[in-house]
Amino acid sequence: MSSPFGSMAFGRDPFPGEHDRARRLCAERLAGPLDDDDEALWLSTHLGWCAPCRAVRDEYEAQRLELRSLRLAAPQPPRTLWARTSALLDRETRARPVPTLGAGSAVVRGRNPAPVGAMSAVLVVAVVVGVSMLGGARILRPAATDAPRQPNLRPAATPFPVPVREVGLYAQLPDGRLALVTGRVHEVCPLDIDSACAAPGLSTRRLLEVGTARAQAVLQSPTRSQLVVVGRDADGSGVDLFVVPVPPEVPAATAPPAVELEPGTDPEATAGSTQPPVDPHPSGSPEATPATAEPDPSPPGGPGMIDPSAPPGPSEASADPAATASPAASPPPIVDEIVRIASDVLIVGDVGAYAPDGQAFAFTARPADGRHGPDVYLWRPGEPAAVAVTSDHASVFSDWADGWLLISRVSGDVAADGTQQPISVLVDPETGIQRVLPMSSAWRPTVDPTSRTAVWWDGSVRRDPSGSGWVGAAGRLVLGDWRGPDAPGASVSGAPSPSIDVLGEGPIGEWQARWDETGTRLALWIAEPGDPGTGRLSLFGIDATTGRIDPEAVLLSDAPALAGFSIGGGRLAWLRPEADGTSSVVVVAWTDSGIGRVDLAADGESLAVIR
Amino acid sequence: MAQAVLATAARRFRWGWGPVSGTRDQDAAYAFVETLFARHHGEIYAFLVRMLRDPDLAADLTQDTFVKAYRAYDALDAPGNARAWLYQIANRVALDELRRRRLVRFLPFTGQSRGTAPSAEHLAMEARLSGELQRALGRIPERQRAALVLAELHELTGLELAAALGVSHDAARALLTRARESLRQALAAERRAEAERSRRVDRPDTEPHRRERGRP
Numbered sequence: 001m002s003s004p005f006g007s008m009a010f011g012r013d014p015f016p017g018e019h020d021r022a023r024r025l026c027a028e029r030l031a032g033p034l035d036d037d038d039e040a041l042w043l044s045t046h047l048g049w050c051a052p053c054r055a056v057r058d059e060y061e062a063q064r065l066e067l068r069s070l071r072l073a074a075p076q077p078p079r080t081l082w083a084r085t086s087a088l089l090d091r092e093t094r095a096r097p098v099p100t101l102g103a104g105s106a107v108v109r110g111r112n113p114a115p116v117g118a119m120s121a122v123l124v125v126a127v128v129v130g131v132s133m134l135g136g137a138r139i140l141r142p143a144a145t146d147a148p149r150q151p152n153l154r155p156a157a158t159p160f161p162v163p164v165r166e167v168g169l170y171a172q173l174p175d176g177r178l179a180l181v182t183g184r185v186h187e188v189c190p191l192d193i194d195s196a197c198a199a200p201g202l203s204t205r206r207l208l209e210v211g212t213a214r215a216q217a218v219l220q221s222p223t224r225s226q227l228v229v230v231g232r233d234a235d236g237s238g239v240d241l242f243v244v245p246v247p248p249e250v251p252a253a254t255a256p257p258a259v260e261l262e263p264g265t266d267p268e269a270t271a272g273s274t275q276p277p278v279d280p281h282p283s284g285s286p287e288a289t290p291a292t293a294e295p296d297p298s299p300p301g302g303p304g305m306i307d308p309s310a311p312p313g314p315s316e317a318s319a320d321p322a323a324t325a326s327p328a329a330s331p332p333p334i335v336d337e338i339v340r341i342a343s344d345v346l347i348v349g350d351v352g353a354y355a356p357d358g359q360a361f362a363f364t365a366r367p368a369d370g371r372h373g374p375d376v377y378l379w380r381p382g383e384p385a386a387v388a389v390t391s392d393h394a395s396v397f398s399d400w401a402d403g404w405l406l407i408s409r410v411s412g413d414v415a416a417d418g419t420q421q422p423i424s425v426l427v428d429p430e431t432g433i434q435r436v437l438p439m440s441s442a443w444r445p446t447v448d449p450t451s452r453t454a455v456w457w458d459g460s461v462r463r464d465p466s467g468s469g470w471v472g473a474a475g476r477l478v479l480g481d482w483r484g485p486d487a488p489g490a491s492v493s494g495a496p497s498p499s500i501d502v503l504g505e506g507p508i509g510e511w512q513a514r515w516d517e518t519g520t521r522l523a524l525w526i527a528e529p530g531d532p533g534t535g536r537l538s539l540f541g542i543d544a545t546t547g548r549i550d551p552e553a554v555l556l557s558d559a560p561a562l563a564g565f566s567i568g569g570g571r572l573a574w575l576r577p578e579a580d581g582t583s584s585v586v587v588v589a590w591t592d593s594g595i596g597r598v599d600l601a602a603d604g605e606s607l608a609v610i611r
Numbered sequence: 612m613a614q615a616v617l618a619t620a621a622r623r624f625r626w627g628w629g630p631v632s633g634t635r636d637q638d639a640a641y642a643f644v645e646t647l648f649a650r651h652h653g654e655i656y657a658f659l660v661r662m663l664r665d666p667d668l669a670a671d672l673t674q675d676t677f678v679k680a681y682r683a684y685d686a687l688d689a690p691g692n693a694r695a696w697l698y699q700i701a702n703r704v705a706l707d708e709l710r711r712r713r714l715v716r717f718l719p720f721t722g723q724s725r726g727t728a729p730s731a732e733h734l735a736m737e738a739r740l741s742g743e744l745q746r747a748l749g750r751i752p753e754r755q756r757a758a759l760v761l762a763e764l765h766e767l768t769g770l771e772l773a774a775a776l777g778v779s780h781d782a783a784r785a786l787l788t789r790a791r792e793s794l795r796q797a798l799a800a801e802r803r804a805e806a807e808r809s810r811r812v813d814r815p816d817t818e819p820h821r822r823e824r825g826r827p
Contacts (some may be wrong), residue, residue, distance in 0.1 A: 024788055029768070030791065031787070059795050060791055060795060063791070063794055063795060063798060066744050067759065067764060068763055070661075070744070070745075075656065075657050075661075077653055077657075077670060081652060081656070081670055081674070082648060084653075085677050085678070086645070088674055089677070089681055091642060092681055135773065304694040444748075
């Protein structure tokens with residue numbers, strides 16, 4: 001390796017004296033052979049008789065090797081760094097018609113309130129700009145000198161009231177039952193104060209016995225009358241999926257005397273609040289299902305259990321998807337008994353999702369024995385088991401879009417680097433009509449409630465290390481326009497516009513993107529590399545005009561979070577991993593005038609968030 | 612590769628190579644910085660972590676670096692020098708931050724709620740940065756640290772190093788050589804301190820025996 005500096009005079013000699021000269025030359029020689037032959041000869045002679053200088057030479061060389069070994073441990077930047085940076089650049093663009101030097105950006109931070117010159121002045125003026133830390137993550141708040149007075153201007157650690165925000169939680173009791181708990185958040189603490197906010201009371205409690213060894217995830221239907229419980233098999237090889245009616249309430253130990261029903265809870269599902277907890281093995285329980293299941297497409301393992309190898313339901317066709325898009329709006333049937341809709345499977349990707357009207361639940365699964373890849377399954381209230389919608393063993397459920405199933409699948413061609421190209425299709429859950437979307441390399445689009453924008457992986461995918469699904473390889477996670485099948489003038493539905501926000505760059509493993517019901521808040525969770533269960537959660541405000549991330553409203557940035565969060569009703573709830581291996585529930589609640597957070601206490605129980 | 616990426620950006624926005632002058636539109640500046648970000652944000656972030664030993668702060672300062680690059684877009688004389696130019700901005704941002712730390716004393720703000728522990732990522736980063744070598748790097752003058760980190764970990768060439776440090780070629784070489792000697796001495800001091808700590812851990816076992824032996 002030649003010297004990067006070439007031959008040059010050295011200027012002031014920092015090593016006066018013979019030995020120091022030798023050491024200086026030894027240091028210089030690390031960058032390449034000495035250019036001056038006389039210096040090289042002199043050094044060689046000196047090192048020949050001077051053991052201390054040889055020792056120093058050896059130390060230099062060892063130190064260089066040690067330094068270079070640090071290259072292998074290069075710190076990885078946060079995946080949302082571009083989203084944050086581009087938000088600042090957007091602000092710069094708006095504030096500065098022509099880029100010039102000198103003015104400050106509105107970046108705000110906790111540990112560095114005044115990083116550079118003029119930026120600090122801007123920050124001092126922008127009083128309402130907060131930099132908040134939440135479990136090690138920053139909360140970026142907008143800078144606006146003319147903004148209305150915010151609740152977070154209150155004194156430190158002083159909570160401020162918010163309209164009641166409900167959070168559905170569950171805990172697995174020692175006897176195996178699930179305790180469903182509703183946390184009601186009445187007040188929160190400012191995000192930019194490093195303080196512990198008083199936890200609210202956990203006001204209702206319902207007991208649920210599903211018969212699963214361990215619940216991995218619980219989802220609630222849009223009507224709040226059903227739950228989907230993902231529970232691990234007794235032998236631990238796979239999971240079972242149960243649909244469970246919401247059980248009646250029982251007073252919790254910490255609950256107020258007068259237990260009230262949750263707003264929105266189906267009165268029929270909870271009418272018998274004095275009834276005992278749900279029968280652990282009703283007629284529709286796993287033991288009973290084999291005798292009662294009727295339209296089951298011959299699944300091995302018994303009726304009521306899913307057979308991932310079963311043929312798909314509807315076949316492909318080319319009819320107009322708009323003609324049969326949304327099923328008629330009618331209340332979903334009430335589930336009055338536990339139904340095991342799938343057993344001995346592995347869930348791929350996110351747990352799944354109910355259709356917005358609650359008429360169906362879709363998810364991705366593959367056999368626990370790994371005999372083939374994943375397919376998409378659909379369950380409707382009243383059916384004894386989920387049925388396969390795809391049979392290519394290379395499809396994953398992505399989202400619901402205007403009543404259609406949005407499914408992503410990979411091509412059969414595997415490139416030399418192990419990557420594959422994905423496609424996304426819309427599938428009518430009633431007829432099975434499929435339409436391929438003209439979204440090249442789009443993987444797992446998630447559409448906002450207004451069907452205006454979507455988040456998707458734009459790039460190639462590769463098999464994940466476990467072999468059960470796929471992860472993003474080369475590409476970007478983006479937010480862009482979405483045109484649904486009913487969009488006026490959409491010759492081919494689902495085409496995104498070229499204008500996008502980049503939310504993260506590849507490779508990316510698991511992620512989950514969800515909007516609140518208004519479509520004005522987008523929560524994005526991205527798994528840590530190599531750990532699909534742990535990741536970082538961000539919350540973005542969406543600009544109502546553009547549908548893009550409002551750079552003034554990056555509300556939460558890279559908060560540590562376990563997989564599975566809940567957003568809606570003016571709050572975001574998630575599990576924060578703690579250093580001792582436990583986790584705690586964090587709720588961020590917002591109103592038109594402010595945002596704050598609270599940690600929920602559980603009296604020793606390990607709570608998890610109902611999604 | 613960087614040249615190719617930047618050349619693509621230049622073609623896209625009808626730039627020419629060589630010294631830039633005149634007014635360019637914001638889109639061009641934005642696209643240029645976006646390209647730079649895609650290509651270099653990882654190494655810029657890593658450099659700032661190594662300089663500051665604080666991943667959260669490094670992420671913030673990485674943002675600052677690219678925002679400053681956007682503002683100073685007209686000051687870049689040639690896209691081919693963009694990498695060194697970015698490092699120069701990042702280095703100045705880091706030195707500004709370190710200078711501010713010396714001027715402003717404040718209680719460390721962990722960013723965590725009372726009663727909560729540091730995040731797993733933070734702990735992992737601390738473990739990664741807590742070796743003898745990293746501690747020794749933290750003890751040498753900041754400009755020397757920057758020179759060593761850029762040359763050995765980020766593999767900047769001599770010219771790039773001089774540009775990134777904002778000094779002449781000769782001065783960069785001298786700085787790097789002094790840095791190697793400073794690090795050698797700091798490493799030796801670290802190892803002496805570690806040996807002393809180990810000796811202190813051992814002493815409680817032996818000290819009481821000596822006292823006991825000295826008792827009447």
